[in-house]
Amino acid sequence: MNAPVNFERDSFPGSGRERLVVIGNGMAGCRAVEEILARDPLRFDVTIFGAEPRVNYNRIMLSPVLAGEKTFEEIVINTAQWYEDNAITLVSGDKVVAIDRAAQSVIAASGRVEPYDRLLIATGSDPFIIPVPGKDLDGVVTFRDLDDVDRMLSAADRGGAAVVIGGGLLGLEAAHGLNLRGMKVTVIHLMPTLMERQLDEAAGYLLRSELERRGQTILTGANTREILGEGGKVVGVRLEDGTEIPCDIVIMAVGIRPATALAREAGLDVERGIMVDDHMVTSDPAVLAVGECVQHRGTCYGLVAPLWDMCRALADHATGAPTGYEGSVTSTKLKVSGIDLFSAGDFLGGEGCEDIVMRDAARGAYKRVIVRDDRVIGAVLYGDTADGSWYFDLMKKGADISPIREALIFGQAFASGGALADPNAAVAALSDDVEICGCNGVSKGTVVRTIQAGACSLDAVRSSCKASASCGSCTGLVESLLAVTLGGEVQSGPRTLCKCTSFTHDDVRRLIVEKDLRLIPQVMQELHWTTPDGCSSCRPALNYYLLCAWPGEYVDDQKSRFVNERMHANIQKDGTYSVVPRMWGGLTNPRELRAIADVVEKYDAPMVKVTGGQRLDIFGIRKEDLPAVWADLNAAGMVSGHAYGKSLRTVKTCVGSEWCRFGTQDSTGLGVKIEHMTWGSWMPHKFKIAVSGCPRNCAEATIKDFGVICVDSGYELHVGGNGGIKVRATDFLCKVATEEEAMDMCAAFTQLYREEAHYLERTAPWIERVGLQYVKNRLAEEGAVERYAARFRYSQQFMQDDPWAKRAAGEDAKLHQHLAEVRPFPTAPKPQLENA
Amino acid sequence: MMIGNWLDIGPVTQIEPGTARTLPVVGSDEIAVFHTMRGEFFALRNQCPHKQGPLSQGIVHGEVVACPLHNWNISLRTGKALGDDEGCVPTIPLRVDAGRLYLLRSAVVTRAEAA
Ligand code: SRM
Ligand SMILES: Cc1cc2nc3c(=O)[nH]c(=O)nc-3n(C[C@H](O)[C@H](O)[C@H](O)COP(=O)(O)OP(=O)(O)OC[C@H]3O[C@@H](n4cnc5c(N)ncnc54)[C@H](O)[C@@H]3O)c2cc1C
Ligand code: SF4
Ligand code: FES
Numbered sequence: 001m002n003a004p005v006n007f008e009r010d011s012f013p014g015s016g017r018e019r020l021v022v023i024g025n026g027m028a029g030c031r032a033v034e035e036i037l038a039r040d041p042l043r044f045d046v047t048i049f050g051a052e053p054r055v056n057y058n059r060i061m062l063s064p065v066l067a068g069e070k071t072f073e074e075i076v077i078n079t080a081q082w083y084e085d086n087a088i089t090l091v092s093g094d095k096v097v098a099i100d101r102a103a104q105s106v107i108a109a110s111g112r113v114e115p116y117d118r119l120l121i122a123t124g125s126d127p128f129i130i131p132v133p134g135k136d137l138d139g140v141v142t143f144r145d146l147d148d149v150d151r152m153l154s155a156a157d158r159g160g161a162a163v164v165i166g167g168g169l170l171g172l173e174a175a176h177g178l179n180l181r182g183m184k185v186t187v188i189h190l191m192p193t194l195m196e197r198q199l200d201e202a203a204g205y206l207l208r209s210e211l212e213r214r215g216q217t218i219l220t221g222a223n224t225r226e227i228l229g230e231g232g233k234v235v236g237v238r239l240e241d242g243t244e245i246p247c248d249i250v251i252m253a254v255g256i257r258p259a260t261a262l263a264r265e266a267g268l269d270v271e272r273g274i275m276v277d278d279h280m281v282t283s284d285p286a287v288l289a290v291g292e293c294v295q296h297r298g299t300c301y302g303l304v305a306p307l308w309d310m311c312r313a314l315a316d317h318a319t320g321a322p323t324g325y326e327g328s329v330t331s332t333k334l335k336v337s338g339i340d341l342f343s344a345g346d347f348l349g350g351e352g353c354e355d356i357v358m359r360d361a362a363r364g365a366y367k368r369v370i371v372r373d374d375r376v377i378g379a380v381l382y383g384d385t386a387d388g389s390w391y392f393d394l395m396k397k398g399a400d401i402s403p404i405r406e407a408l409i410f411g412q413a414f415a416s417g418g419a420l421a422d423p424n425a426a427v428a429a430l431s432d433d434v435e436i437c438g439c440n441g442v443s444k445g446t447v448v449r450t451i452q453a454g455a456c457s458l459d460a461v462r463s464s465c466k467a468s469a470s471c472g473s474c475t476g477l478v479e480s481l482l483a484v485t486l487g488g489e490v491q492s493g494p495r496t497l498c499k500c501t502s503f504t505h506d507d508v509r510r511l512i513v514e515k516d517l518r519l520i521p522q523v524m525q526e527l528h529w530t531t532p533d534g535c536s537s538c539r540p541a542l543n544y545y546l547l548c549a550w551p552g553e554y555v556d557d558q559k560s561r562f563v564n565e566r567m568h569a570n571i572q573k574d575g576t577y578s579v580v581p582r583m584w585g586g587l588t589n590p591r592e593l594r595a596i597a598d599v600v601e602k603y604d605a606p607m608v609k610v611t612g613g614q615r616l617d618i619f620g621i622r623k624e625d626l627p628a629v630w631a632d633l634n635a636a637g638m639v640s641g642h643a644y645g646k647s648l649r650t651v652k653t654c655v656g657s658e659w660c661r662f663g664t665q666d667s668t669g670l671g672v673k674i675e676h677m678t679w680g681s682w683m684p685h686k687f688k689i690a691v692s693g694c695p696r697n698c699a700e701a702t703i704k705d706f707g708v709i710c711v712d713s714g715y716e717l718h719v720g721g722n723g724g725i726k727v728r729a730t731d732f733l734c735k736v737a738t739e740e741e742a743m744d745m746c747a748a749f750t751q752l753y754r755e756e757a758h759y760l761e762r763t764a765p766w767i768e769r770v771g772l773q774y775v776k777n778r779l780a781e782e783g784a785v786e787r788y789a790a791r792f793r794y795s796q797q798f799m800q801d802d803p804w805a806k807r808a809a810g811e812d813a814k815l816h817q818h819l820a821e822v823r824p825f826p827t828a829p830k831p832q833l834e835n836a
Numbered sequence: 837m838m839i840g841n842w843l844d845i846g847p848v849t850q851i852e853p854g855t856a857r858t859l860p861v862v863g864s865d866e867i868a869v870f871h872t873m874r875g876e877f878f879a880l881r882n883q884c885p886h887k888q889g890p891l892s893q894g895i896v897h898g899e900v901v902a903c904p905l906h907n908w909n910i911s912l913r914t915g916k917a918l919g920d921d922e923g924c925v926p927t928i929p930l931r932v933d934a935g936r937l938y939l940l941r942s943a944v945v946t947r948a949e950a951a
Contacts, residue, residue, distance in 0.1 A: 130935070190935065192853035196875035223849040240849060533873050536895040536902035536909075559854030559873070563893040563904035571904050575890040623893075814857060819845055819869060822861040824945040 017045045020318075021106055021116035023096045023262065025050025027059055028291025028307040029122030030078050035315030037086055043319060046088045047114055049106070052145055053093030055080055059145070060304060063335045066149050066177030099266035101284055118318065121263055121274060121282070121289040125256035125302065130165065134227030139234030140250045143174045152251065156181035160248035163187075163237045165224055167194040169334060171253035172211070176336040178251075179216055186217040186245050188224055188237065190254075198332045198343035200532045202359075203366050203382040205521035210339055210364075219243075258293045258300050273300040278324040279317035280310055290314050296327060303330050331392045333385070342388035345378030345395050346370060353377065358409045359528040360384070366525060368532060369409055374402045387411040427480040436481070437467040437474045447478060451485045458482065458502075475502045475528070498537040500529045505541070505758035512549050520546065520557055541759035544646065547682055548754050551795030558812070564644035566815065568803045569626055572619065577626060579618045580643035581633050582679060585653040585671035585691075586614030595636030599629050613650035613688070615641060623816050630804035639802035642679070646760070649688050651675035652700065656693030656710065665710035667693035670739055674708075674746055680799040681792070684757040684766075687750065702730045705753075705763040706746055711735075715742040719749055719775065720767035728764040731772045733779075745779070748788035752778055755791075842931060842938035845869065848877065849935075856892040856901070858882055864945055867928055868892035869937065870912050872899050878912035879930045879939055885910070885923025 020036070022029045025048045033046055050056070061075035083090045091108065098107045105115040127142035129135050141151045155162065156178055164175045167189030179185045187194075193204035194211075208218050223240040227250055236246040258273035269275040269283035273295030280288050280296075290310045292302060301307070306328035313325035331344035346353075347370055358367045365383030369376055369391060375398050379391040390412040394401060401408055407415040432445035442465050450465040461467055461478055468478045479502075497505050508527065517523045520542050524534060534542070539560035546554045564570050569577035579599075583592065596616055600608050607619040621629055630640075642649060651674050654660065656667030671691040678689065690701040691708040701707030703723035707730050709716040714737040718730035733749065736742050752775065757766040767775060779785055807816070851857050851871040859867040859879075868882035868891050876899065882892050889905030899912045909918040915925040929940035 128934075190849065191875045192873060193875055201873050221849075221853060223847070531898070533897060535897050536907070539895065539897065559852070559896065562895065567893070571890075571893060573887065573889075573905065575888075575893075814850065814852065815855075817857075819850060819857045819859045822843070822859060822864075822867075822944060824861065824863065 017043060018117040019115060020044035020046050020118045020120065021114050022046065022048040022120045022122060023099075023106065024048075024120075024122035024124055024291065024293075025052065025056050025090065025092060026122060026124045026291065027056070027077070027304055028124070028311060029120065030056040031308065032120060032122065032288075032290050032311040032314050033086075033088065034078075035311045036318055039315055039319040039321075041086070044118070046086070047116075048083075048088060048090050049094060049096045049108060049114075050090065050092040051095040052147075054146065055083070055090070055092070057146070060335070062143070062146065062149050063173035063177060065146075066152060066174065067180050067337070068177075069337070072146060096262060099262055099287075101266055101287070104286065117286070119287045120314075121287065121293060122291045123259035123262060123293045125292040126259045127252060128255040128257050129252055130224065130254055132224055132226055134229050134234070135252070137227055137229040137234045137250075138232050139229075139248060140227060140252060143170050143251055143253050144256075152178060152249065153181070155249040156183050158248065159183065161186070161246060162249045162251060163245055163247040164251045164253060165237070166251075166253035166255070167191075167218065167220065168197065168253065168255070169195060169332060171251065172207075173335055174251045174253055175211070175216055179214060183249075184217075185215075186219065186247070187211070188222045188239070188245075189218070189220045190223055192220050194218065194220065195332075195334070195343075198347070198380070199341070199382075200347055200368065200380055202357075202368070202521060202525060202529075202532045203341070203343075203380050205519075206364060206366055206382045206525060207334075207339065207341060209522075256292070256302055258295070260293060263287075263289065263293070271295050278313065278326065279322050280314040280325065281317070288314055288318065296325065299327060301328065301330065303332065305330060329392075329396050331388065333388075340381075340383055340385040342379065342381040342385040344388070344392045345376070347378040347380045355531060356409045357530045357532065359525055361526040361528065367409055371401065371405075371408075374400050374405075376401060376408075424480045424483050427477055428484045436477050442467040444481065447481050448485050451482060456482070456486060459504075497541060498535055500524075500531040500534050500538050501527060502530075503527055508542070509545050509549075509756070512545055518546065518550060518554065520560065544682060544684065544759050548795070552798040558815075565646070567623060567626065568630075568640055568644065568807065569621065570644045574620075576620045576622055578643070579621050579626070579629055579633070580611065580613075580615055580641040581638035582641040582675070583615040583638075584675050585651055585668055587653075587668065587672065588615075591636050592638055595633055595638065599632050602632070603629055611643070613643070614652050615650065617643070624818065627807045627810075627813070627816055631808035634802070634805050634808055639679075640804045646683050646685050647687065648675075648678045648681050648683065649686050651678070652688070652690035652704070654691075654693050654698040656691075660693055662696060663693035663710070664712050665693060665715065665739075667691045667699065667708070667710050670708065670710075670715075670742065671699075673739070674743060677743060677747060677793075677796070678750060680801070681750070681754070681796060682799065683750075683754055684759050685762040687753075687763070689746070703727065704730065706749060708742055708746075714738070717742060717745055717749075720763045720772070722762060722764035724762075726764075728768075731767060733772075733776065744785055744789045747792040748779055748785040749775070751788040751792035751795075755788075841941050843941045843944055845937045845939055847936055848932060850937075851877070854896050856894075856896065858890075858892045859939075861944060866890075867939070867944065869930070869939075870896060870901065872896055872912065874899070876912075877930050877932055877937060879928035880910070880912065880915055881926045881928070883925060884908060885917055885925050886921065891925070 056078040058075045058077050061070055064070040094108045094110045096106045097109050105113050107113050127144050141148050161184040162178045164171045164187045167187045175185045175187050193201050194207050225240045226238045228236040234250050236244050238244050260270045260274050263274045264270045274289040274293050276282055276289050276294045276296055280290050282289050291307050309328055310325050313323055316323040334341045353370050353372045356369045368380045370378040376391055376395045381388050404415040430444050434444045436442055436444050436447050446465055447467045455461045455464045468475045496502055497508055517526055523542055543557045543560040558566055569579050603625050605618045605620050609617045611617045651671045653668045653671030657663035657665055687705045689706045690699040690704040692699040692701045693710050701709055702718055703721040707718040716735050717733045719733045721730035722728040753763055853871050854873045856868045856870040866882040868880050870878045882890050884891055884903040886908050889903040891901050893904040894901040900909050902909050908921045911918055915927040917923040928943040931938040
């Protein structure tokens, strides 16, 4: 099938027709000829040059060929017979190397010279090769033509591992094919999201999970530094971060560049592509161009649909009935069997755009339609692409969607139902035995009866008949039923976590555990987030909830943290930071004081202050200097004081029995022990502890989240105090006899709060919400204190490594360093002041 | 390095998605270069229109950054404060080409030239 085909024309000698020469025997070149023949079969003598040694085939079907779903014969578009029947001279396997515009002829590699009256350039694109060391090794292939597929197939026959560089459409189709052919496949993608030009984060996440489930390794945010070789052959790939991936073949699929070299050398106008007008005419009226190699109204295309429109306009013009091409809107599908994915238009959204999002976790579906000024401007669909062409059509027509706005996201069948465009009306029309909640098997009739029996809010329905209480995908339906059944009397439910979700904090926390959710995008998908990537309220909350639910396993998401927690210091109004090292229980010593004094001098800190939390605060440190400051403090044995975090802050103490004439117990010693037990723990909000040596309470333990008042007979434990915006004295929790019991109760209470409070809810409002009795009951359950305390101590194993030490050792250096410094006037004379 | 009007500020990989990095300009205002979760890049003056908070340190969501000082939401595309807040921070035209980031030179150094 690879043999060169050469059809010499012997008929029509000296026919006197115009000679049309086509460079490029690909999809656009041949389609253009077909279109011309359909209009005026006798107008031109046609000669087509093709660099590939074969007839024209459907390039986009190379993916199914690689995957073993099609053979080459099945994807041929124009057979040898077609060229013969239409008296077309096909010069295949012979590349055109020059165009002589003055002589109106082209010169091929074989030396063949072909004169033309009209020339058509349809050279397509060249794969882009990233300029890394090793790019020329044997075993580095691109994915563009049948030869590439043959190279991949012979590698797959030998088995082994493949690395695909580029997680776009082409790369993923290559990876899929090689995976099916039994290779171990790793995809390396520079960007955080696969197919980021077509997909948003949410759809990219679903796609990635599915590919991983199929056994592919996907590395995002990964940059290739070098392709490794031995004896001239590929043996692996090394990434920027040093990771090495052994492999036998590398597929380079990072993008394409319009093939413009011939046109450029011939002096035609070329920018990114060969410049053409609306009739596909280049800067030389005798030369036309079409396909991926052209640039039309500023755009170069990389998909076939626009080529068909271009070819139509070209043929109209070439046969004397010009119409014109006005550009195309494109849509994308991924040809990987079993994965339904559709993307069209502008999916980035932004200013003035509105996102309509629907997620169906049960079916693994995600739909997002982007609307601006009542027009659909983009769509991303994953898992359920049935309505892709409908959205695409609305988009191309620029249709006003305001009449079907509410039902748009449910798809064409729903939205075009006239009266049914109102979702409430649609729900009202459902019969009573239709299942509303799949998870709990609740029918419409049951939900309606529950509402009629007095459940007037979403929450009441959830707790009475369980509808929408599990995965929540039917929340919208239940809300509609509430509206339909009650008319206007729906009570607004409890406050949702944020505007991105209909779930409350409690729901989210419960479902993370119940449904075993382990990543932020996974929570967003499974719980039907209505935004693609959340907001600055829900991201930090989800990050905390996951961290609390999966200690030791969840990897903290830095970009979901507020600046102070990301920088491990407190941002100040001028953008500098303050640094507070831990002083256990408020104690310090000459070594620590000296280190602090040295830091203050060395980094020229404008102020150092004793805080209200019994330690020292160094002000005015620049973000670049933070790691160095921390390294100096670490050297004196000091660690982060977490003065910046939703975390354990300070444990204040008083002098206690060791010195004070009233002291009953060693309050200082206990405070130090408690701080060693609790430091480093992330919390729903900040958390403060104090230990006073007697009821005079010099450590102000009764306005702390957890307070200990020592008495002769033991320790009185207090909870839920707050000395801040709204002062609240603590509630008395219980009294214990020993230090050990006090510590256990502290750990248990802390963990209960960590597991149950809402993000950004301190212990005071939490206890006011749930009631002191509830807290007491929870801790009074059989074995509860031990269980909670054990869970707290378990999670502390992973939390008690000093975040400063890691930064001082170079981790996350990017957070501190500038990209570079711009000096606009390097040659400007130095300021006079220097000598002053 | 300069290429024509565009200032090459290095490879796209220097900025993790969902974060920003800073570019001080001698004699002019510091610039914050953002990389969104959706893979787009934007450059803005690193000063909140409210009280000059360093926007580079905020949480990035969608194509918006929440200022670290008082939580104003600033559009990365237009520099405008969103919601009820009013104000605008200058944006700097940015181009991505072959894996590298470029800023429009004239926009980077306006202040310095004026000074
Ligand atoms: C440094 C310090 C003031 C001082 O110079 O003494 C301080 C400074 C800040 N406090 Fe405080 N608080 C400090 C002790 C306190 C205390 C006293 C205490 O802990 O015994 C309280 C009252 C007790 C309490 O928390 O219940 C206190 C109640 C607050 C509040 C109100 C909290 C509340 O629940 O109502 C805030 C606002 C907030 O957290 O949302 C706050 C917030 C802040 C912030 C973080 C404001 C901010 O967001 O930037 C200040 C950070 C300045 C910085 O960069 O370091 N600070 N703050 C104290 C640091 C203690 C430490 O060593 O870590
Ligand atoms: C694996 C794969 C999957 C794809 N999947 C899809 C898809 O699902 N949907 C979609 O819309 N698009 C897809 N595409 C893109 C689509 O194939 C292209 O948009 C289309 O082929 C472009 O047509 P063209 O004629 O401009 O270029 P080509 O089809 O590449 O044709 C150009 C031809 O010109 C020849 N040539 C170049 N220079 C010379 C020269 N100097 N002399 C002689 N001949 C020369 C080349 O060898 C080539 O055969 C896919 C592409 C690939 C590689
Ligand atoms: S009292 Fe107000 S001004 Fe003073 S440190 Fe606390 S938050 Fe800042
Ligand atoms: S300085 Fe940015 S919100 Fe105040």
